[in-house]
Amino acid sequence: MDVVSPELNSLLPDEIMDTEAIAMEEELPAEHLAAPPRSEPEPAQVPMETEVPEIVSLCPATTSMQITSSDAQSSTSSGTQLLLAPSGLIAGTTTTTASAKTTSPAVTQNLTKISSVTVPANHQLIINKVAGAPAADGKSPGTAVLKPEGQKLLVAGLSKTGQPIMLALPHTWNKPATTQGTGDGKPTQIKMVTTVGKPVIAVSSASQLMGTSTTLQAQQLKTLQLTKKPPVSTAGPMITKLIITKALNNKGLSSPASVAPVVTGRVVTQSTPVTPPRTITIGETISTVPQNTSGNSKVAISPLKSPSKLTVVSVASQSPNSPQKSVTLPLNVALGQQILTVQQSAATSPAKAGTSQATAQTVKPVQTVAGVGTPQFKTIIPLTTPPNVQQIQVPGSRFHYVRLVTATTGSSTPQSGSSTNTNPSIQPAKPVMMNAAVRMSVPIVPAQTVKQVVPKPLTSAAQVVTTSQTPQRLIMPATHLPQIQPNLTNLPPGTVLAPAHGSGNMGYAVLPAPYVTQIPQPAFVTLTSSSTFSTATPIQTQARLSLNGLSTSEATSRPRKPCNCTRSQCLKLYCDCFANGEFCNNCNCVNCFNNLDHESERLKAIKACLDRNPVAFKPKIGKGKEGESDRRHSKGCNCKKSGCLKNYCECYEAKIMCSSICKCMGCKNFEESPERKTLMHLADAAEVRVQQQTAAKTKLSSQISDLLTRTTPAVTSGGGKLPYTFVTKEVAEATCDCLLEQAEQAELANQPQAVAERLILEEFGRCLRRIISFAGKAKTDCPINC
DNA sequence: GAGTTTGAAACT
DNA sequence: CAGTTTCAAACTC
Numbered sequence: 001m002d003v004v005s006p007e008l009n010s011l012l013p014d015e016i017m018d019t020e021a022i023a024m025e026e027e028l029p030a031e032h033l034a035a036p037p038r039s040e041p042e043p044a045q046v047p048m049e050t051e052v053p054e055i056v057s058l059c060p061a062t063t064s065m066q067i068t069s070s071d072a073q074s075s076t077s078s079g080t081q082l083l084l085a086p087s088g089l090i091a092g093t094t095t096t097t098a099s100a101k102t103t104s105p106a107v108t109q110n111l112t113k114i115s116s117v118t119v120p121a122n123h124q125l126i127i128n129k130v131a132g133a134p135a136a137d138g139k140s141p142g143t144a145v146l147k148p149e150g151q152k153l154l155v156a157g158l159s160k161t162g163q164p165i166m167l168a169l170p171h172t173w174n175k176p177a178t179t180q181g182t183g184d185g186k187p188t189q190i191k192m193v194t195t196v197g198k199p200v201i202a203v204s205s206a207s208q209l210m211g212t213s214t215t216l217q218a219q220q221l222k223t224l225q226l227t228k229k230p231p232v233s234t235a236g237p238m239i240t241k242l243i244i245t246k247a248l249n250n251k252g253l254s255s256p257a258s259v260a261p262v263v264t265g266r267v268v269t270q271s272t273p274v275t276p277p278r279t280i281t282i283g284e285t286i287s288t289v290p291q292n293t294s295g296n297s298k299v300a301i302s303p304l305k306s307p308s309k310l311t312v313v314s315v316a317s318q319s320p321n322s323p324q325k326s327v328t329l330p331l332n333v334a335l336g337q338q339i340l341t342v343q344q345s346a347a348t349s350p351a352k353a354g355t356s357q358a359t360a361q362t363v364k365p366v367q368t369v370a371g372v373g374t375p376q377f378k379t380i381i382p383l384t385t386p387p388n389v390q391q392i393q394v395p396g397s398r399f400h401y402v403r404l405v406t407a408t409t410g411s412s413t414p415q416s417g418s419s420t421n422t423n424p425s426i427q428p429a430k431p432v433m434m435n436a437a438v439r440m441s442v443p444i445v446p447a448q449t450v451k452q453v454v455p456k457p458l459t460s461a462a463q464v465v466t467t468s469q470t471p472q473r474l475i476m477p478a479t480h481l482p483q484i485q486p487n488l489t490n491l492p493p494g495t496v497l498a499p500a501h502g503s504g505n506m507g508y509a510v511l512p513a514p515y516v517t518q519i520p521q522p523a524f525v526t527l528t529s530s531s532t533f534s535t536a537t538p539i540q541t542q543a544r545l546s547l548n549g550l551s552t553s554e555a556t557s558r559p560r561k562p563c564n565c566t567r568s569q570c571l572k573l574y575c576d577c578f579a580n581g582e583f584c585n586n587c588n589c590v591n592c593f594n595n596l597d598h599e600s601e602r603l604k605a606i607k608a609c610l611d612r613n614p615v616a617f618k619p620k621i622g623k624g625k626e627g628e629s630d631r632r633h634s635k636g637c638n639c640k641k642s643g644c645l646k647n648y649c650e651c652y653e654a655k656i657m658c659s660s661i662c663k664c665m666g667c668k669n670f671e672e673s674p675e676r677k678t679l680m681h682l683a684d685a686a687e688v689r690v691q692q693q694t695a696a697k698t699k700l701s702s703q704i705s706d707l708l709t710r711t712t713p714a715v716t717s718g719g720g721k722l723p724y725t726f727v728t729k730e731v732a733e734a735t736c737d738c739l740l741e742q743a744e745q746a747e748l749a750n751q752p753q754a755v756a757e758r759l760i761l762e763e764f765g766r767c768l769r770r771i772i773s774f775a776g777k778a779k780t781d782c783p784i785n786c
Numbered sequence: 787g788a789g790t791t792t793g794a795a796a797c798t
Numbered sequence: 799c800a801g802t803t804t805c806a807a808a809c810t811c
Contacts (some may be wrong), residue, residue, distance in 0.1 A: 209795080216807065280811080418792075561807090563806080563807090565805080565806065566805085566806080567804080567805065567806090568795095568804090568805065568806080571797070572796075572804095572805075572806095573794080573795055573796085574794080574795060574796085574804080574805045574806055574807090575805095575806080577808085579795095601806085609795095612795085612796075613795090616795095621795090637793080637794090638793065639792080639793065640792085641791080641792065641793085642792065642808095646791095646792080646808070646809075647792095647807080647808055647809085648791080648792045648793055648794090648807080648808060648809085649792090649793080650793085650794080653808095746792075
């Protein structure tokens with residue numbers, strides 16, 4: 001495993017580098033440094049295809065944030081998984097960072113917990129760190145529930161060059177991960193794997209890690225497979241930022257005021273995949289951000305391969321008397337949605353509330369600003385009032401789900417004590433039936449949209465973050481989710497489980513992320529929190545995710561074709577909108593039920609589809625077997641008459657070859673097929689023609705315009721010029737380009753010479769007309785001069 | 787734009 | 799699982 005070089009270490013801020021993790025790691029016994037006896041042994045050499053991310057020591061808390069490399073075999077979908085520290089790690093932590101540099105195991109529990117990791121656009125990795133260190137003896141309420149080992153924090157991502165990065169807690173690296181309450185020995189993991197253009201972030205909820213009742217608890221997050229591994233050697237300049245934001249902590253807070261809300265670290269560039277835990281991933285280009293806080297965690301950051309930005313903020317500090325110790329919201333970014341991880345800090349006592357409040361004052365609101373060319377950003381908002389969000393980790397699925405559950409006890413939610421709401425407009429969180437009151441939404445901002453997050457201080461009041469545009473993700477109220485829960489593993493991409501609106505009781509809505517993103521409301525985040533979030537550094541996140549091999553930016557920029565459904569109510573897979581997990585919008589459908597107004601029907605339809613086909617909403621085009629094409633139809637086509645050379649064929653439509661799994665007849669969609677080659681050639685030629693023609697016309701127009709500009713004095717002085725005076729050398733050349741292009745087109749089309757000549761003459765005529773038109777326009781537009 | 791063709795989805 | 803029907807997109811005229 002590669003160890004970060006001294007020079008790289010020197011580049012890192014002390015707050016980052018001087019982390020307990022480092023100290024722990026350095027002082028770990030030799031056996032710790034040795035290859036850990038893990039259930040998933042890390043290969044010494046990581047094949048290119050495996051894309052095993054390098055591991056970076058992040059935080060050697062006794063809660064055992066452990067980094068594990070992604071299992072290449074298990075990776076089936078490209079994307080980014082973000083493994084975040086379980087809330088349990090966060091629970092009981094305080095804002096104090098004084099625990100840094102402790103080396104004893106007991107002290108390791110004082111390590112600052114990283115509540116969230118953000119990998120925004122420009123390859124920023126932002127990590128919200130849970131502030132505070134629990135009691136060294138580990139008996140603090142928050143930490144008591146956690147076993148020293150068994151929890152892993154894995155943050156893996158691919159740099160722009162595809163280099164993976166991971167954040168790990170090395171001292172537990174060797175320890176078999178065990179989750180408290182589960183006892184199954186399965187390591188609780190939080191993984192973030194950034195794939196080429198398909199980042200997916202999964203956050204395992206604290207409750208899950210803590211061994212809550214959910215069946216999905218202790219499920220190990222699956223590593224996502226990367227579709228492609230970009231050549232490392234071609235790594236281009238990249239800016240990666242590591243921002244560590246300290247989360248609020250209401251427990252054991254010794255000096256909350258001293259804690260700076262945001263810790264910025266530097267990014268190190270990783271050069272090689274690494275398996276050992278102590279490896280630090282280093283980014284190609286290092287960018288530093290002002291650092292306010294001393295961090296206890298050492299974080300190695302690797303830029304995403306694509307300029308994607310993912311911001312994930314999760315912090316959970318929950319009251320010990322709360323059934324759910326911590327909550328982390330896994331958010332799906334599969335379709336370019338922004339990811340929002342809600343951080344909870346439970347203030348269960350007035351003193352704690354005061355602590356949270358004090359911390360909130362120190363924390364700057366997070367303001368997200370997307371500049372030009374920044375496709376997307378993510379907003380991270382820590383919550384103070386725990387909405388009891390549970391992550392639902394779906395094995396084998398690259399989509400992750402969030403379940404919001406009703407607060408079980410009102411004792412843990414008396415936020416009123418800490419509700420020093422400075423903003424009257426913000427409604428205090430309702431402790432009772434809070435889930436109905438607590439709304440969380442993840443704003444998803446499309447590219448080129450500038451978003452701003454209202455930097456209102458978050459106390460216990462709901463925080464609303466407004467962005468200018470959709471897409472956005474909202475956690476919607478719903479009803480009757482439980483009936484769908486058995487199929488959670490196959491929910492449509494980005495499905496979000498949300499409390500039912502108007503129900504008062506907890507219900508769930510299954511909202512595919514695309515649906516959510518289409519909600520035509522101003523993107524906002526409504527969160528209850530006793531803390532503000534840092535805006536010290538603008539968080540720009542770009543989730544350039546891919547769908548079926550297409551980047552999110554492509555998918556989002558390209559307008560979806562409106563459906564024309566008439567009978568299916570857009571609740572069958574016949575409907576592309578529905579099949580793609582989107583609401584119908586500007587469609588031509590009749591009697592459409594694929595909207596929020598027919599939520600129950602839609603939920604039933606989703607369930608029905610999943611019953612019929614558990615993978616109904618999964619992309620059909622995925623990565624093939626080893627050695628096969630990167631993209632292949634997962635099911636294969638069944639064409640009979642089209643020869644698989646028409647868009648009827650799903651393979652052809654996806655611009656992929658038919659494979660052995662296809663059941664087509666008379667298939668001509670294979671590599672050597674002359675028909676296919678002909679079609680491809682024609683298509684390419686047509687595309688080139690269009691481009692050339694457009695370029696030629698643009699050039700002609702530009703030159704004519706330029707000529708007009710330059711000849712205006714002459715026109716003025718001459719009292720007007722005839723059109724031929726505009727035929728300068730430049731115009732003539734541009735005209736010739738047009739004529740040559742026309743000739744090439746005729747030749748490509750195998751047109752007879754006579755036809756070709758005619759086409760050329762016609763083009764010439766058009767050119768002349770344009771010249772004349774410009775000339776006349778020049779006269780009319782310049783009456784004074786002319 | 788209307789009608790036809792096509793193949794996936796849905797149904798039996 | 800196979801055959802049939804339904805459906806909406808793709809295609810043709």
